[in-house]
Amino acid sequence: MVRKSQPQGRPELRVLILSDIHSNLEALESVLEDAEARGGFAQIWSLGDLVGYGPDPAACLDLLARYDHQAVAGNHDLASIGKLSLEAFNPHAAAANRWTASQLTEEHAEYLGGLPLKLEIDEFTVVHGSPRDPIWEYVVSEPAAVASFYHLDTERCLLGHSHVPFICEPRENGVAFLEFALDSPVSLGDDHLLINPGSVGQPRDGDPTASYAVFDADAEQLYHHRVAYDIPATQAKMRRHELPQPLIDRLAEGR
Numbered sequence: 267m268v269r270k271s272q273p274q275g276r277p278e279l280r281v282l283i284l285s286d287i288h289s290n291l292e293a294l295e296s297v298l299e300d301a302e303a304r305g306g307f308a309q310i311w312s313l314g315d316l317v318g319y320g321p322d323p324a325a326c327l328d329l330l331a332r333y334d335h336q337a338v339a340g341n342h343d344l345a346s347i348g349k350l351s352l353e354a355f356n357p358h359a360a361a362a363n364r365w366t367a368s369q370l371t372e373e374h375a376e377y378l379g380g381l382p383l384k385l386e387i388d389e390f391t392v393v394h395g396s397p398r399d400p401i402w403e404y405v406v407s408e409p410a411a412v413a414s415f416y417h418l419d420t421e422r423c424l425l426g427h428s429h430v431p432f433i434c435e436p437r438e439n440g441v442a443f444l445e446f447a448l449d450s451p452v453s454l455g456d457d458h459l460l461i462n463p464g465s466v467g468q469p470r471d472g473d474p475t476a477s478y479a480v481f482d483a484d485a486e487q488l489y490h491h492r493v494a495y496d497i498p499a500t501q502a503k504m505r506r507h508e509l510p511q512p513l514i515d516r517l518a519e520g521r
């Protein structure tokens with residue numbers, strides 16, 4: 267399944283960019299299948315929150331481990347292994363994190379505990395929240411975006427955390443948040459950009475389908491894709507594990 271083409275010594279020809287998988291195996295499998303059908307990928311970059319909220323933390327970690335991938339830690343990843351206090355989470359998220367902790371092996375915990383907060387790969391900085399605060403900061407406002415550009419040592423930054431896809435570029439008097447249009451290439455020049463691929467496992471932009479991005483290193487282009495997955499199957503598992511009802515409901519609403 268994993269392609270390993272490496273022309274001119276480039277480590278990745280096409281990179282699958284995933285964020286906020288949140289233990290949603292149906293969504294992750296659908297994204298992997300969809301990305302494979304759209305031309306495949308050599309590597310995966312994960313922007314954090316692999317676990318938390320959803321019903322399949324162990325299976326998602328095991329599936330990702332089968333791929334050549336690089337990943338950073340998200341707030342839920344650290345909370346589920348006790349490296350971040352649950353007091354900072356709302357009651358539903360905290361309850362899901364406690365349940366997640368009970369599902370992880372020592373090996374899983376070691377993997378999550380070893381994830382870096384920030385990666386720099388070529389011209390990309392990879393974080394969960396923001397370059398200024400990789401764990402907690404939501405880049406959803408102009409001040410946060412301005413600060414993100416200020417704290418960036420690379421041209422581009424891939425980030426997640428808000429579960430809302432966007433592209434953000436600096437303007438003379440601030441920044442502009444642009445729609446990350448579906449299925450059409452975004453050409454990357456020397457411009458500074460913040461890119462959020464949206465969430466695989468718990469989208470919050472009103473569209474419940476799984477959201478992800480692909481970086482075509484050869485063409486220097488980015489793509490945003492969405493794919494439907496079996497939401498009722500994920501919800502049924504969450505009910506079985508008695509995960510909080512609002513977390514179950516929100517999957518179908520995409521909020």
Ligand code: ZN
Nearest residue numbers: 286315340427
């Ligand atoms: Zn998240």
